[in-house]
Structures are given as C-alpha cells and as structure tokens.
Amino acid sequence: MDDTDVTAVYASDIEWSVDEASTGAGTTIENGTLAVNSAQTSEITVTAKVGEVSDTATVTPTTQRPDALKIVSAEDITNHLSNNAVAANAIDGDTATNYNAITQDPSENPTGRTQTYMTVDLGAVKKVSNVQIWFYAGNARKYNFDIRVSKDGIYWEKINTFESSGTTANGFETFDFGKTVSVRYVRYVGRGAYANANSTFIQYNAIQEFEVYGSDTATDAAELLTSSDTQITASAYLNADQAPSKAVDGDKTTQWNAMMTNTEPNTLTIDLLAKQSVSAVELLFYQPWIRSHKFKIEVSADGYEWITVANYVENGVGYTVGEAYDEGERITFTAQTARYIRFVGYGSTLNNGTQNTYNPVREFRVYGTGPKSLTLTASAENEHGGTTASYAVDGIIGKLEDTTTDSRWLAMMITDTRPENKITFDLGEEKKISAVAISFYLGNARSYNFDIEVSSKGDTWTKVLENKDSGAKVDKEYEAFEFEETTARYVRYIGRGATELSGGVHNNYSSFWEFRVYGYDNE
Known part of the structure; x- marks a missing residue:
C-alpha cells in the first residue's frame, strides 16, 4: 500500500443504522451515538457503512456509568414498599426511581426485621474494590448498612459496616472496601437511617442508584482444600447423626453439633494432612437468620501452637451471618502456614436475647494454596x-x-x-x-x-x-x-x-x- 491507496473518511461520511429486530421502542443512533430505551438489556446490532463498505457489531446496553462494572440483575427480599420500589430500580440508570424497603427500629423491636437486603449480580466473577450509591434524601439522612460479597451466592464475606455522610444531595457517595475481592455478587444490607435534624430513626432503605467498581479480570489463587473425605475431629458431638464428618459432607441439611459444658467451648478441627497457605474459611450455621453465633477461628502448623485469625467472642459480641436458611459466611484473613484449622464455638444468642449453649455447624470449608x-x-x-x-x-x-x-x-x-x-x-x-x-x-x-x-x-x-x-x-x-x-x-x-x-x-x-x-x- 502507498499513500495513493488511502482515502480520507469523515464522520459525516458514515451511515449508521441499527437492526430494528434487536431493539426496543425508543432506541436510536445518530453520528455514532446510541440512545437506548432504559428497558433494553439484550444485544443490539449496529452497522456502520461508508459507500459500499460496511461493518457490523453487537452492543450490549448498560444502565451504569461508563467506568462501572456491568450489573446484569438486582434482587431483593419481599419487603420492598411496592412494585414501584423493587431492586431493579437501583440499577436502571434513572434517579427518578428507587429501591425502597422497610426495616424496624432495633431498639423498639429487636426480634423484628431489623435489616433488609438487595443483591446485585455481575454475571461472572470480577475484581471489586468499591461501591457507589445515590441515596434518596442523602443530605438529610445517614443510612446505616453493611456491604457483603460472594462468589457463589451462598457464602458471604462481610466487607464492612458503613454509614453515609448525610451531606450528599443528588449524587453518588463512594464506599471503599480497603482491598480488592474476586466476587460475582454484591449485597447491600440496610438497617434504615437516622434523620440529621433530630436523630429520629427512619425505617426506609431508599437507594436511587447502586454501582459497583473494579475490573473485569478476576484472579484468586485460593482453592477449596476440604471435601467429604477431609479428616475432621471434634471435642464432642451429640450423637452419630451429628458427628464431625457432617460438617464436611457437602450436604447443607446435615450438621455437627455439640453442647458446651461449664462454659467450656466446643472445638471442630480439620487436619489438612500437609501444611498449606490458608487464607479463608466458610461456615454455614444452623438458623443463621435468628441467632448470633459466637466463635473463633484458629490455625496451627503442628496442632500445639494456635493462632487466632478471627474472633467473634470478645465482649460477648457474636456474629450474625446469613440472611436465609442456606446462606453462610466467608471469613478471609492474612494467609497463614497451617495444617490444622479449628472452629472454637461459644454458643449463640437468639434475637430475643436468649443464650444458647449449642454449636451447630452445617458446613466448614477451608481455602488456600499448597500441596494436594x-x-x-x-x-x-x-x-x-x-x-x-x-x-x-x-x-x-x-x-x-x-x-x-x-x-x-x-x-x-x-x-x-x-x-x-x-x-x-x-x-x-x-x-x-x-x-x-x-x-x-x-x-x-x-x-x-x-x-x-x-x-x-x-x-x-x-x-x-x-x-x-x-x-x-x-x-x-x-x-x-x-x-x-x-x-x-x-x-x-x-x-x-x-x-x-x-x-x-x-x-x-x-x-x-x-x-x-x-x-x-x-x-
């Protein structure tokens, strides 16, 4: 090719069109800019033509801003205010709509629904580092909430408890994770808000837009190290139907269970049989939605010297995990060289304040890297x-x-x-x-x-x-x-x-x- 083979093409020379069969009502294209009806989520076929030469491409619309990760769907539990306040409104790109659900004041009704949640699906595992939220009346209320994340929609890691600033009017606030996680699902767990003017509890969890930020490339070296033939022992168990092996059998309907004696905790110990670099555990508890479990996670290279990597016992404060029957908790920590990992259970506290001395664990899973x-x-x-x-x-x-x-x-x-x-x-x-x-x-x-x-x-x-x-x-x-x-x-x-x-x-x-x-x- 030489210079005589090159023909200048100007934007005004390009003829743009869209395949009407792939678009919804209101979708147009002008000078290369595609305007899409907010309800359109499937692929759109776009053609650019100059003279007799044309090229076709498919475009997948997104309602999030350009740098945000694409959210393919959003779901909530059934206590949204109405069909006009569902989770889908928080990802539709329209700040005139919102997701809204009611929670109850924990100081007045501790056994009621004191939190609600909305879950967004990224469609695949992505690297995620922060969320950005546009709150309704964000300059008049301080919203209290957790952000939790999950790879599989079953085991959830609590990133942190956040509070909105109460000063942002008509705009997004950024909530940084402090780390990058490889996940597919991001969950907002809301506990209502407090009015700036008089600190009155507001039962509403109103979000106009919710966006997730990170990158499409996700890498996580940690692998599941446990299986149904993992060697596991316990300090005690109630009966053969609730033996230690039930906690690694992959069946979410079975469990290990033991009862504390004279305030002594129960232990459930996994032996990986070879030292590994261990960085996370997953736990599925019995009735996680109505009780706060108190426990520690400890690791050891030799079975004698133990290091505490997670502690939900101090000051009597337990840890409330899943919001549903079959949801569990993922706990990550700085990688430790360990052969043994143990759950140390101190019972639980029911939502009505009753203390329970049992330690039922349905599943206990360990993640890390090392010899197999x-x-x-x-x-x-x-x-x-x-x-x-x-x-x-x-x-x-x-x-x-x-x-x-x-x-x-x-x-x-x-x-x-x-x-x-x-x-x-x-x-x-x-x-x-x-x-x-x-x-x-x-x-x-x-x-x-x-x-x-x-x-x-x-x-x-x-x-x-x-x-x-x-x-x-x-x-x-x-x-x-x-x-x-x-x-x-x-x-x-x-x-x-x-x-x-x-x-x-x-x-x-x-x-x-x-x-x-x-x-x-x-x-």
Whole structure:
C-alpha cells in the first residue's frame, strides 16, 4: 500500500443504522451515538457503512456509568414498599426511581426485621474494590448498612459496616472496601437511617442508584482444600447423626453439633494432612437468620501452637451471618502456614436475647494454596490374603462394596527371606512432593515401623524418612509424615511389620487402608 491507496473518511461520511429486530421502542443512533430505551438489556446490532463498505457489531446496553462494572440483575427480599420500589430500580440508570424497603427500629423491636437486603449480580466473577450509591434524601439522612460479597451466592464475606455522610444531595457517595475481592455478587444490607435534624430513626432503605467498581479480570489463587473425605475431629458431638464428618459432607441439611459444658467451648478441627497457605474459611450455621453465633477461628502448623485469625467472642459480641436458611459466611484473613484449622464455638444468642449453649455447624470449608493429594497407581512385591496394592489407592477405607473383603494392602515379612515388605506408588511423572499420609490398619492398636524412599526413574532410591514409627491414631484415620520437598516420580513404602501397643509383641504384617502423597501437579 502507498499513500495513493488511502482515502480520507469523515464522520459525516458514515451511515449508521441499527437492526430494528434487536431493539426496543425508543432506541436510536445518530453520528455514532446510541440512545437506548432504559428497558433494553439484550444485544443490539449496529452497522456502520461508508459507500459500499460496511461493518457490523453487537452492543450490549448498560444502565451504569461508563467506568462501572456491568450489573446484569438486582434482587431483593419481599419487603420492598411496592412494585414501584423493587431492586431493579437501583440499577436502571434513572434517579427518578428507587429501591425502597422497610426495616424496624432495633431498639423498639429487636426480634423484628431489623435489616433488609438487595443483591446485585455481575454475571461472572470480577475484581471489586468499591461501591457507589445515590441515596434518596442523602443530605438529610445517614443510612446505616453493611456491604457483603460472594462468589457463589451462598457464602458471604462481610466487607464492612458503613454509614453515609448525610451531606450528599443528588449524587453518588463512594464506599471503599480497603482491598480488592474476586466476587460475582454484591449485597447491600440496610438497617434504615437516622434523620440529621433530630436523630429520629427512619425505617426506609431508599437507594436511587447502586454501582459497583473494579475490573473485569478476576484472579484468586485460593482453592477449596476440604471435601467429604477431609479428616475432621471434634471435642464432642451429640450423637452419630451429628458427628464431625457432617460438617464436611457437602450436604447443607446435615450438621455437627455439640453442647458446651461449664462454659467450656466446643472445638471442630480439620487436619489438612500437609501444611498449606490458608487464607479463608466458610461456615454455614444452623438458623443463621435468628441467632448470633459466637466463635473463633484458629490455625496451627503442628496442632500445639494456635493462632487466632478471627474472633467473634470478645465482649460477648457474636456474629450474625446469613440472611436465609442456606446462606453462610466467608471469613478471609492474612494467609497463614497451617495444617490444622479449628472452629472454637461459644454458643449463640437468639434475637430475643436468649443464650444458647449449642454449636451447630452445617458446613466448614477451608481455602488456600499448597500441596494436594496426588493421583497414584500402586504395585507391590508382596500381597497377602487376597489383597492387592491397588486397594491402597482406591479411596475406600473399609469393606469393598457389596463384599466382606477389606479394601487394604496387606503383606507379611519373613525374617530370613523377606525382612521387609515394599509397595511402590507411581505419580505418572516427576512432581514436587513433600509429605505422605497413611491410614494404617488398626492404627490405634499397632505402631508400624517403616522407611519412605523416592526415585525419579525407579532404579536408584533416596530415603526421605527413615525408621519411622506410626503413632496411636484412631483406627481408619490418616497419619501424616512430612519431609523436605523433593522431585520424584516414584514413592516407596518399606515396612518392617508393627508392634502391638498392648503387650509390645511384634507383628510381621504391614497393612494400611489408604496411602496418599502430597505435592504439586505440573502446570
């Protein structure tokens, strides 16, 4: 191309048009400026034409200002004043409409509806750092509210409690989070307002416009570290139907529950089996909408020294979490290196002031980054009694389905000809690893003696754990053994039988239900 191939095009040369089938009434375009009916939310097809050359693009209208994140919908609970005061009015770009809902004065009716909420959906997880709100009569009232955020619409993190300035007339106020969070949902939890003139409580929560600010790109390295097979224990529980495992089973209708004795708190402890960088927990409580739960969250690297990362017990002030039956709380904190995370429960206070000594937790989830349980295959030089090495990596602790056969590896040493039993685990390729976890057969009655070796190719081996002894664990629980991080494809257990804890008699068998290796999958 040379200069003779270039033709100047002026704005007046461009012919603009919109596809009438994709637009609502009142949508027009002039000189490249698209004016859209406020009810239009679907894509609009726009065409620009110069002579015989044309190009077409689709445009998605938004009612928020140019720098605000697009809000795809807004919902509220059913106590808005009327069908003319619904949450959608707060995102329609029209300051002549508003969302409005009633709350009751907590000093006069503590058991009534003292807060209400409106939730906006960004359509996908975004990075969010602040909200901007245009309050009705913003220069005559101070509105009191929380901002909460969520990735999934179930577990909510309280950002802060805010109060509007009471001085802003006909304009937006900015409420900064003090940090950036990766979320999809943003919730306004309103508790009414107070009049500037005489501090009288005003039951209305009136918002003319609500906008969210941040960026479309969201990154969050923290992953869910717990699952239904997470190892979890408790200081007590009421019965088998409310055992500790119910708090990690993924079922929001089951729960762990325990009752305090002589003001002593109940604890619910998760063992991740390998140290992780832990930065958040999620809790789903029983009846979160009518009670304030009092608790701490503590973490530990070794199970002895504990660090408190969240405290909702001091001064007897508890924490009210979800607004609905199936909503929980997300609590974030500065990342800590920890293997153990525990909930320390001090009961709850009902909305009517009654103290309750129970600590029901429906779900307890932990988030962070670190080594994971890696996928393994297994082979053994010796297998006894019909067992196979594959049973040690099948995820079953107990009987094989519909059989009376134990799903565990079992091998017997013979002092002269086979003084050791070996089972080898293959990661498929070299990976960084730093720990193993073993669920020993009768681990509460026997102490097993063993080495752990690693190899890159399966020909030469390096000991990473030598002459280790298992401890007295609850039968079928995992016991973890850490070592300095190394790179290997193969991991080998070398067993020399066990010692019966009662009587000290040596047992020639090496046996465990499951074997895990912790490390990192390759990118």
